[in-house]
Amino acid sequence: MDAALNGLKVLDFSTLLPGPFATLYFADLGADVIHVESPLRPDLIRLFPPYANGQATSHSYLNRNKQSIALDLKDAENIELIKSKISEFDIVVEQFRPGVMKRLGLDYQTLVEINPRLIYCSITGYGQTGVYKNKAGHDINYLALSGVAGQSGRKQSGPPPMGVQIADVAGGSLHAIIAILTAVIERQHSGKGQYIDISMTDCSAVLNSMAAAATLAGKKPQYREEGLLNGGAFYDYYQTQDARYLSIGSLEPQFMSGLASILDLPLLLQLGNSFNQADQHLLKQAIQEKISTKTFAEWSAIFADQDVCVEPVLDLEEAFNSELAKERQWTVEVPLSVGSEQTETQLACPIKFSRSKTKYQYVGQKLGAGEW
Template sequence: MQPLQGMLVLDFSTLLPGPLASLILADAGARVVKLEKPGRGDEMRSYEPRLGEDSVNFALLNRGKQSIALDLKAPDALARLRPLLERADVLIEQFRPGVMERLGLGYEAVRRINPKLVYCSITGWGQTGPKAQDAGHDLNYMAETGALSLTGAGGAPVLPPILAADVAGGAYPAVMNILLAVAQRDRTGCGCYLDVAMADNLFPFLYWGLGNGFALGRWPGMADELVTGGSPRYQIYPTQCGRYLAAAPIEAKFWANFCRLIELPEALQAEDAPAEQVKAAVAERIAARPAEHWRQLFAGQDVCCSIVATLEEAAHSAQASARKLFEREVEAGGQRLPALPTPIAPLFRAAQACAGAPRLNETQDPLLLI
């Protein structure tokens, strides 16, 4: 039996943060019902590339869920939803603050129907504060929390390749707090309201910079700290063949091994050696040989160095295969592809290896009284 088997989750969200959160809950056994707009549904259905009638993105994020199309502005929407609201354990929404209230589905209204409900709102800026109503995307949250200012190598900030705010700031904290709220409800019998702000949840990733700033008044800038490019021990060095070495031999033992293998002069190995001079010397040595030379030289040597892999290489790597990361499948329109790995331990997953993504309004649920 999966840990969340028997849990009913109503998901009013679209695109990424909310759907990923409910996907994680579904992977742990919850029944997830998506409430979508009639005709169009979740906007992500229309994205490219396609898998069956809908997008690959939609299929990856909505595997194993059910779909009901309902106009939330219709006069009878609340009446039709009431049977599901009475039975639901969790509700997830990511509209701007105030939207669910205007629809008659705000927390206070829903709590009167089901006081045990855990109600989770995911937004960029949270329910309060001067930015609460501002539109935003991942890049905006990264920019306004200071994270983006620390990217790059001393020039302009660079576009992050991952959607850290949506996933690590939105979906993951939502799941964490939902599970905490369910555990609390098991003791008290009462549900609660959760305000998950993606921007807020980026700050823990910058703990070291906050510590330096608050304690010493030394706020980090671009390329001037250990993990932003200020040290030769945490750098990306180009190789002779045009590939890159990600070198992170921070600790003394790793640095000693690294310096020995690349034959760095002893004077440049010292803690007080000028950082820019050391970086230049290391870069010169790494650039003299192709990536495969360094891969073989560093193998098994405890140096914390990696050749930068492409996403294709990583997805097909021996490590991914050994961990069975892409063993499960998602199906849509008669087509299958590897499912999105979620951070649920194999112990808690269903035995079923393949699950489908729902077609819009495919769920004929008698509880909706349609």
């Protein structure tokens, strides 16, 4: 079996999370990824603790299967070296602020003159146009401006600091992957590459699809704790007797009925489908009173074989040691280098094909250890 993206060659200038997460998928799925890094200003992801096997764990994961090439892009000889090799590549991914690659002489217009089939993707916070294009930002800022944070969290405590980088990964990385592979398919017909402008804020805005659709259609905006799915209904988290949490998503009639029976709470059947906020507030209080009577372990055992959309809120260690994680192979042992018997446990690529395989050749390399 061959990896699905065998034959594609990617030149990656990105750092931190959004670009590297995107090119990780390409590398796992068979593409040849060359990661160009500065020898003078290391990618900060290399420095973030914790460390294992002499490297930052995030770096070892995000940059597995990639060749690390150390080049100072302020050196004209290195720019010419890249230009001399650009015809070998299908895809360029970069994550600098708008205008930086042009100043370096590595912008799309320059490189496409050398390689007309080149697909060139720029991932930035705010895109290549508009008044925000040159502003600095991070995941928390993109979620703030896209409306995601404003519709999330509690009225009293405000938007939550998310444990997952939603804008970076779901906004930037995954949209970049979709766009690049779409351009690869289009190139099969046209024979030409093209430029892709990915704004993490743009892409975060569309993640809020259901509430945004209602707001844009002229309906009342759903502020935090006012919508069906953002805490305004009984679809929510509930604290157990020992200060752990259960997730309850029993929206459909059959699940609602099952939950009402388990909790001995007929009020759920009376008010579960109500769109009145006072009704939902009363219902949530009643559910919370029931959940607070037992421990996390007790509720987990009760709901383990019940098909009612109620699940325990697991921490990372619990999640990755769960039966689900084992059955679905969430983790993989990756060699520290090609042919090494020493391995590091990492997140596996979650995409499962019937024929194509995923490759796990080695963890992220030391700076400059790769070869063109």
